[in-house]
Amino acid sequence: MKDLDLSELDLSTIGSWPTAAKAAVVAVVCVAVLALGYFLHVQKKMEQLEQVRGKEPTLKRQFEKKQAKAANLDAYKEQMQDMEESFGTMLRQLPSKTEVDDLLVDVSQTGLSSGIEFELFKPQSERQIEFYAELPIQISMLGTYHQFGRFVSGVAALPRIVTLHDIKLSNSRDGRLKMDVTAKTYRYLDEDELASAKKK
Numbered sequence: 001m002k003d004l005d006l007s008e009l010d011l012s013t014i015g016s017w018p019t020a021a022k023a024a025v026v027a028v029v030c031v032a033v034l035a036l037g038y039f040l041h042v043q044k045k046m047e048q049l050e051q052v053r054g055k056e057p058t059l060k061r062q063f064e065k066k067q068a069k070a071a072n073l074d075a076y077k078e079q080m081q082d083m084e085e086s087f088g089t090m091l092r093q094l095p096s097k098t099e100v101d102d103l104l105v106d107v108s109q110t111g112l113s114s115g116i117e118f119e120l121f122k123p124q125s126e127r128q129i130e131f132y133a134e135l136p137i138q139i140s141m142l143g144t145y146h147q148f149g150r151f152v153s154g155v156a157a158l159p160r161i162v163t164l165h166d167i168k169l170s171n172s173r174d175g176r177l178k179m180d181v182t183a184k185t186y187r188y189l190d191e192d193e194l195a196s197a198k199k200k
Contacts (some may be wrong), residue, residue, distance in 0.1 A: 103160050103185055107137065110154035116143040119178075136165075137183045142176045161186055 017025075069076070108121055120140035127134045143151070148169075155162050165182045172178040 001038070103158075104137065106158055106160070107155060107162060107183060107185070110158065111139075111141060111151050113145045114150040114154060115144070116141045116151055132186050132188050135185050135187065136181075137185070139183055140177055140178065140180045142172050142174075145177060148177065148179050155183070 003144060074094075102121060108118065109117060113131065118137060118139065118141050122138045124136040124138060127136075141148075141151075152164065162183055162185045166180075168180040170178045170180075
């Protein structure tokens with residue numbers, strides 16, 4: 001190798017080169033192929049690997065959350081069933097379209113049985129909200145504090161849902177109290193009304 005003169009080497013006669021020269025050329029070609037393979041293939045794969053490693057903590061957290069949900073699936077199903085039963089019970093407390101008139105009579109009868117004198121009992125226009133309709137009733141009545149208390153207790157004891165809003169108490173001319181209140185009752189929408197509401 002010490003006596004080898006590179007100027008004497010000719011690529012067309014590479015087969016007759018000394019073994020050391022052939023080994024050097026093979027080593028250079030192997031290094032070049034490896035470098036080229038690294039830059040063309042391995043480097044891209046390494047970058048992809050780093051990206052995937054960066055996503056690993058997020059995916060682990062997502063997996064842990066989903067695993068916790070899956071572990072509690074039976075409890076969630078049981079809770080969902082309880083909620084559906086509770087919702088069904090509440091829905092049954094909402095009157096249908098045909099029962100609203102009876103409910104209005106119940107509210108007015110509750111007031112009369114409490115000794116209250118109605119000055120105004122005026123149902124307002126109905127308002128549809130999602131799966132139910134709200135019917136406000138504007139009420140103005142005269143009575144004593146205790147009569148109003150009995151009325152409110154009687155309304156709360158009705159089998160149907162009635163809520164009282166915007167309560168205003170004032171003195172009347174005859175010495176009694178005057179109460180202005182908006183009572184709201186609710187009814188569930190039938191299937192035709194629900195379909196119509198969805199279209200809107």
